[in-house]
Amino acid sequence: MPESVVILIGTKKGAFIAEGTTERSAWSIRGPYCDAWPINHVIGDAASGTIYAAGGNEWFGPAVWMSTDLGQTWSHSSDGLAYADGEAPIQSVWSLRAVNGHLFAGVAPAGLFRSDDGGVTWVHLDGLQKHPSRADWMPGGAGLVLHHIVAHPSDEKQIWIGISAAGVFHTADGGKTWEPRNKGTRNDFAPEGQRYPEFGQCVHAIVMAPGVPDRLYQQNHCGMYVTESGGREWESIETGLPSTFGFPAAAHPRDPDILYLLPLNGDSIGRFMPDGQAAIWRTTDRGKTWQALRTGLPQDGAFFGVLRQALATDSLTPAGVYFGTSSGSLFASADEGDSWFRVAEHLPTITSVEIMPTNA
C-alpha cells in the first residue's frame, strides 16, 4: 500500500507536484519545475521512480526533463531528439510512455522517439515518417501533434499512437511499420460520403481498458468510441452524452467497463463545460449508458475546458479520479467520481494530469 498519492501536473508554465494522503486529503502543492517551461505531459516510471516531463520552450526548443528525487532536482536532455538536418525541426515534446525499461516520446511535428537509458539519449523510430499517408497528414488546432502513446502490457512490440489530425496508428513490430486504425471513427469536417476515411480523423485521446489489451476507448474531435479489436473496428458510444466533443479519456484501474470522459459544449462555441456547469461523465457498462457526476464541482460560471492529457485515475480502492482545467484548477474524487473536491486553483493552464505509479 503506498503511503501517499503523488499527482504529476503539466502546465503551460512548468510542472507541479501535488502530494496527499491515501485518503486523498491534506494536499500540498509544489512547483513550478522545469524552469517554468511549457510542459505538455508529466509521467512517473514505477520501475525506476523517475519523473519525466515533456515540453518545449520558445527560446530553447524541445526537451524531456527528468527527476529521480520526486521533483527536488531536475535535469533535461534532447540528445537525439531531433529530425535530420533540413527537415522541419521538432517544436515540442507532447507525450511520454514508460514501459518495460523503454521510454517513448511523441513530438510535434508528429513523430515517435525511444530512449533506452532513462531519457538521456533518444533514437528516432522513423517508420512512422515513412508511412505512405505521411504527406497527407493535416495538423489539428494545436499543430501536428503525437499526443497519446498506448503500450501493450505484455507484447512490447505493440504500440498505439494518436496524432491530431492523422488518427490512430498501430505497430506490431516496435515502430518499424504502422497501420492506420480508424475504421468506424468519423470526420465531420469531410464532405458527405467521405466522413469515414482510412486516416485523417482528429483523435484527442486513446486509453486501454485494464486487463483487456484489445479494448481501447477513444475520445475524438467527432465522437466517443470503443474497440474490441485493438482499433481495427471502432463503434460509437456517444449516445447519452451532452456533446460529441471533448478532449481527455481515462479508464478505471481495474474495471474494463468503466470509462470517464469530460464532454464540452461542442467545438465551435468556446469549448467549455456545457452551460457553465461542470460535470464528468462515467459509464460502468462500456459506453452503453452514461451518468453525469457533478457533486462538489462548480455548477455556475464554470467556463473552463479540460485538455487531452489532463484526466487520470489512481490505482487505489476505491479509485481516485483527477482532472485539471484550462483555468488552472485541479479537481479530485476519492470515490470513483461520485463526489469531488478541489486540490488546487490558480495554477497556470493545466495540460496534463497523471498519478505517480508505485510498485506497491
Place this chain on the structure above:
Amino acid sequence: MSESVTPEGLPSVRVVLPAPPLRLFPGAAADVRIQAYTVSDMLDVLNQRWPGMRDRLADTSPAVRRHINIFVDGQRAQLQTPLVDGADVYVLTAMSGG
C-alpha cells in the same frame, strides 16, 4: 594593432551568455573565451563544455533558434557567420512568450 591569432590558427572570441540558458546548465560560465571559425563551430565548442547547449541555441533547420539572437561585434549573426580574432559574441534571448 591587430590581436594575435592563436597558435592553432583559430580565431579566439569572447562569448557572453545570458541567464536563461545558464540556468539549464549548472556550472556553465556567463563569460567565456572560445576558439572557433564560425558561430556554428562556436556552438559545438560550447556543446563540448556543456553537453546539450547547442540544441538549446540552434535547431536542425539548421539555424540559430528563432527566438535566440547571436550578435558578433554588434551584428546579428547566423550559424555560418565567420568569427574574427578578438570578436565579442553575445548570445541573447529574444522577447518572446506570454
